[in-house]
Amino acid sequence: MKMPVLEKALTYAREHHEMFLSQLQDWLRIPSISTLPEHRGDLLRAAKFVEEKLREIGFSDVEVDTSRSHPTVYTERLGLEAPTLLLYGHFDVQPVDPLEAWTRPPFEPVIEGDNLYARGASDDKGQAFAIIAALESYLKTSVELPVNLKVLLDGEEEVGSKSLHAFLREHAEKLSADAILIADQDMLDPKVPVIMYGVRGSLSAEIEVTGPAHDLHSGIFGGAVDNPLNVLVRLLAQLQDGETRKVLIPGFYDKVETLSHEERALLGQAPVTDAVGLHFTGAPALGGEQGYKLYERISTRPTFEVHGIVGGFTGQGKKSVIPAKATAKISTRLVPNQDPNEIAERIEAYIKEIAPPTVRVNVRITGRARPVKVDHTSRPVQLAAQAYEKGFGYKPVYMRGGGSLPIVREMIDVLSVPRDNVSRNKIPVVMIGFGLPDDRTHAPNEKFHLPNFYNGIETIIHYLDLFGGA
Amino acid sequence: MKMPVLEKALTYAREHHEMFLSQLQDWLRIPSISTLPEHRGDLLRAAKFVEEKLREIGFSDVEVDTSRSHPTVYTERLGLEAPTLLLYGHFDVQPVDPLEAWTRPPFEPVIEGDNLYARGASDDKGQAFAIIAALESYLKTSVELPVNLKVLLDGEEEVGSKSLHAFLREHAEKLSADAILIADQDMLDPKVPVIMYGVRGSLSAEIEVTGPAHDLHSGIFGGAVDNPLNVLVRLLAQLQDGETRKVLIPGFYDKVETLSHEERALLGQAPVTDAVGLHFTGAPALGGEQGYKLYERISTRPTFEVHGIVGGFTGQGKKSVIPAKATAKISTRLVPNQDPNEIAERIEAYIKEIAPPTVRVNVRITGRARPVKVDHTSRPVQLAAQAYEKGFGYKPVYMRGGGSLPIVREMIDVLSVPRDNVSRNKIPVVMIGFGLPDDRTHAPNEKFHLPNFYNGIETIIHYLDLFGGA
Numbered sequence: 001m002k003m004p005v006l007e008k009a010l011t012y013a014r015e016h017h018e019m020f021l022s023q024l025q026d027w028l029r030i031p032s033i034s035t036l037p038e039h040r041g042d043l044l045r046a047a048k049f050v051e052e053k054l055r056e057i058g059f060s061d062v063e064v065d066t067s068r069s070h071p072t073v074y075t076e077r078l079g080l081e082a083p084t085l086l087l088y089g090h091f092d093v094q095p096v097d098p099l100e101a102w103t104r105p106p107f108e109p110v111i112e113g114d115n116l117y118a119r120g121a122s123d124d125k126g127q128a129f130a131i132i133a134a135l136e137s138y139l140k141t142s143v144e145l146p147v148n149l150k151v152l153l154d155g156e157e158e159v160g161s162k163s164l165h166a167f168l169r170e171h172a173e174k175l176s177a178d179a180i181l182i183a184d185q186d187m188l189d190p191k192v193p194v195i196m197y198g199v200r201g202s203l204s205a206e207i208e209v210t211g212p213a214h215d216l217h218s219g220i221f222g223g224a225v226d227n228p229l230n231v232l233v234r235l236l237a238q239l240q241d242g243e244t245r246k247v248l249i250p251g252f253y254d255k256v257e258t259l260s261h262e263e264r265a266l267l268g269q270a271p272v273t274d275a276v277g278l279h280f281t282g283a284p285a286l287g288g289e290q291g292y293k294l295y296e297r298i299s300t301r302p303t304f305e306v307h308g309i310v311g312g313f314t315g316q317g318k319k320s321v322i323p324a325k326a327t328a329k330i331s332t333r334l335v336p337n338q339d340p341n342e343i344a345e346r347i348e349a350y351i352k353e354i355a356p357p358t359v360r361v362n363v364r365i366t367g368r369a370r371p372v373k374v375d376h377t378s379r380p381v382q383l384a385a386q387a388y389e390k391g392f393g394y395k396p397v398y399m400r401g402g403g404s405l406p407i408v409r410e411m412i413d414v415l416s417v418p419r420d421n422v423s424r425n426k427i428p429v430v431m432i433g434f435g436l437p438d439d440r441t442h443a444p445n446e447k448f449h450l451p452n453f454y455n456g457i458e459t460i461i462h463y464l465d466l467f468g469g470a
Numbered sequence: 471m472k473m474p475v476l477e478k479a480l481t482y483a484r485e486h487h488e489m490f491l492s493q494l495q496d497w498l499r500i501p502s503i504s505t506l507p508e509h510r511g512d513l514l515r516a517a518k519f520v521e522e523k524l525r526e527i528g529f530s531d532v533e534v535d536t537s538r539s540h541p542t543v544y545t546e547r548l549g550l551e552a553p554t555l556l557l558y559g560h561f562d563v564q565p566v567d568p569l570e571a572w573t574r575p576p577f578e579p580v581i582e583g584d585n586l587y588a589r590g591a592s593d594d595k596g597q598a599f600a601i602i603a604a605l606e607s608y609l610k611t612s613v614e615l616p617v618n619l620k621v622l623l624d625g626e627e628e629v630g631s632k633s634l635h636a637f638l639r640e641h642a643e644k645l646s647a648d649a650i651l652i653a654d655q656d657m658l659d660p661k662v663p664v665i666m667y668g669v670r671g672s673l674s675a676e677i678e679v680t681g682p683a684h685d686l687h688s689g690i691f692g693g694a695v696d697n698p699l700n701v702l703v704r705l706l707a708q709l710q711d712g713e714t715r716k717v718l719i720p721g722f723y724d725k726v727e728t729l730s731h732e733e734r735a736l737l738g739q740a741p742v743t744d745a746v747g748l749h750f751t752g753a754p755a756l757g758g759e760q761g762y763k764l765y766e767r768i769s770t771r772p773t774f775e776v777h778g779i780v781g782g783f784t785g786q787g788k789k790s791v792i793p794a795k796a797t798a799k800i801s802t803r804l805v806p807n808q809d810p811n812e813i814a815e816r817i818e819a820y821i822k823e824i825a826p827p828t829v830r831v832n833v834r835i836t837g838r839a840r841p842v843k844v845d846h847t848s849r850p851v852q853l854a855a856q857a858y859e860k861g862f863g864y865k866p867v868y869m870r871g872g873g874s875l876p877i878v879r880e881m882i883d884v885l886s887v888p889r890d891n892v893s894r895n896k897i898p899v900v901m902i903g904f905g906l907p908d909d910r911t912h913a914p915n916e917k918f919h920l921p922n923f924y925n926g927i928e929t930i931i932h933y934l935d936l937f938g939g940a
Contacts, residue, residue, distance in 0.1 A: 036786065212752050214571075215914060219873020221768065222872055223759060225751050225758065233779075237703050240704075280691075282683020283694075283696075284681070287697075299693075315505075318837060319565055319778075321778075322777075329788055358753065403690055437690065444685065
């Protein structure tokens with residue numbers, strides 16, 4: 001009886017591509033930008049949209065938790081003699097600026113060839129919707145799913161999932177599961193699926209330099225005071241070496257894990273060549289930390305990035321201003337076993353040490369995420385490799401992610417495996433995904449490769465089948 | 471007969487403070503921002519406003535030249551057996567951002583106590599209007615002015631007076647005069663008028679760093695490429711030494727004139743103490759080039775300033791972006807005998823030399839002004855000292871200006887003294903002004919000290935009288 005259930009679900013999925021795509025487009029039309037307070041209403045609309053959809057396919061009790069700054073959606077179907085899987089995705093999206101760089105409006109999804117263009121198409125509404133489509137494919141063709149299921153959809157992933165962290169802690173018992181499956185990442189190309197067994201952490205901060213009491217005319221006062229922008233660029237330049245690209249904050253590398261030969265070999269199997277890097281970035285030349293291969297630099301090594309500098313005059317034309325204040329938005333990616341709290345203290349202490357007495361400096365920490373590395377040999381992870389092969393026709397490679405998913409660390413720490421009194425807090429996490437490196441997530445003209453959407457739905461259908469057979 | 475003319479003019483000026491102030495406010499309501507193309511119509515309105523005013527007080531033939539990017543206003547009254555004076559002021563103003571820092575709307579002039587608050591109140595509509603009020607005071611009380619007069623009002627001073635440069639070259643013969651009087655600067659305080667016998671030059675540029683072909687997610691690509699913002703802050707940090715604050719561009723100081731002991735002594739008479747500098751800037755401590763006194767650093771020494779950095783994410787919240795491009799708006803102030811064209815070449819060569827091969831760099835020169843130093847012992851300059859003493863009741867100090875007035879250099883080069891076939895191109899330039907150091911020109915909450923407005927009108931009335939008596 002088991003085979004027919006799987007076959008029926010796969011057939012349903014294949015016969016409803018157009019419907020799934022149309023519903024995904026409706027979801028993408030909602031500008032659920034979590035970083036911008038003015039989009040709070042849209043976030044709620046995006047949550048309600050998926051609540052409605054889950055109810056419609058057979059989840060009778062769907063909770064939209066709005067008790068915190070950002071909404072969380074949760075539902076479950078339990079009661080089977082089967083293992084329990086927790087599925088995770090997110091429905092919030094990144095801001096769209098610079099808007100003028102979009103060749104199609106970001107919230108008017110459009111299909112061109114094999115691609116669907118819209119903010120959130122790949123990160124992560126498209127991937128989250130693949131989960132929902134997989135569930136629908138089972139529930140419209142069979143009475144039950146092959147597993148006990150918990151579904152958790154995050155409305156705050158792009159800004160650190162604080163609301164979900166609280167939700168997790170409040171409902172730790174209820175959310176316990178035998179494994180967690182997350183679909184929120186890229187494959188290397190449509191023929192190279194990726195199993196991610198770690199993610200970098202991150203620390204985001206704003207470095208603010210205050211000088212004169214008000215903006216000054218550089219003709220009248222130029223030479224009298226230190227310009228906060230001049231000081232700020234000097235401070236920032238002292239955070240990274242221009243040759244080695246090493247971060248210059250004292251003690252920054254103290255706890256960075258050294259890669260074993262085995263792990264280097266495993267990671268080295270992924271076809272992440274310099275040519276691939278140049279292709280996907282379009283940069284004149286690759287950069288990054290000296291002494292490491294590209295795939296190590298983007299996943300196992302920490303970084304330092306300046307994301308934007310506020311202050312002075314940035315409009316068209318020119319203005320001879322010495323600004324009263326200048327602020328840099330920066331972040332570092334962190335790797336095992338760096339601790340964002342410790343790094344935050346080190347950055348703050350270093351900046352205060354090197355700042356001149358002609359200005360006041362202030363370091364404001366705006367985000368912290370701890371790095372994660374999980375056991376890639378665990379059974380739930382190995383089943384994902386089988387599901388990928390069935391869904392896409394290709395074996396996956398094993399990688400560690402360069403981005404940060406604070407919620408992964410949090411779930412590992414907070415949730416437990418039911419009936420497991422021995423290894424509490426060691427819940428296996430499986431990270432898969434159907435994006436592509438040229439999807440331009442977080443950038444203008446984001447897109448999602450539609451064959452990956454459809455193969456992704458089938459991969460999840462297979463995973464549920466395999467996981468249920470455990 | 472001469473004394474009564476002067477007395478009548480002074481009396482008229484004193485009796486019409488309110489009217490002059492009200493008319494100035496009308497002029498200030500026009501947002502004639504010359505840096506922003508969307509304000510072209512306002513610039514023309516400001517020109518028409520003053521055209522009307524000049525006609526009304528007795529200049530029958532007023533020309534508003536609109537044949538170039540920015541308007542120029544010119545009029546004259548000649549035919550007397552007297553020397554000829556050319557008066558200069560400007561009616562364009564700086565942009566107003568950050569708008570939220572204004573406690574009163576910038577184009578709704580308001581009087582509080584002794585101050586008139588508005589963009590352009592001090593720089594330069596208020597000072598230009600003092601000239602017009604002085605002319606009115608003569609023409610409404612006598613048949614003629616004490617001198618042959620030419621009046622030139624610039625609509626492009628804040629962006630380099632390119633249109634006026636062309637106007638000057640086209641009408642060099644017509645504009646010839648025995649001296650030029652410019653009112654566009656600050657006094658040190660209401661009791662310390664200033665005669666400016668030089669101005670710094672300047673060079674403005676945009677340094678653009680281009681990296682990846684499009685914005686990238688710092689999680690996915692962080693470590694793979696050099697972030698254009700990271701590279702840009704390193705380039706900028708290499709343009710100025712953080713300790714000595716010396717500009718690090720090779721050859722930058724090669725042609726800088728060394729101050730004589732005499733000139734240091736003359737400049738040292740101005741009460742520009744560190745306490746004064748701290749008071750007017752509100753900075754935690756003064757900065758600037760090591761080894762020089764404050765009054766030297768702000769007038770006789772070159773500087774380097776970053777005015778703004780464009781690129782990445784500068785909105786509220788945060789965004790993990792590696793921008794495709796980052797651009798810095800910078801300028802340097804130049805002193806005799808630095809040549810902006812040579813400095814432009816040096817900056818460009820240096821930037822290209824120190825830029826890494828992981829990015830493309832482009833240096834776009836956006837403004838050039840040559841420095842000026844004039845003979846402060848010339849008769850027209852010495853008469854200004856007498857006029858100040860009569861208008862304000864205090865002797866002036868002699869200083870060199872920190873800002874740039876490209877038009878001064880241009881007038882010296884292009885215009886000539888009529889009937890002077892010997893020393894062509896040595897037209898004496900007299901620089902006076904009625905602003906104050908805390909007027910916040912180019913910054914939010916610009917204001918003009920009204921007693922200076924009224925004493926300024928009288929100073930110009932006296933200057934015309936003294937100059938005519940030559």
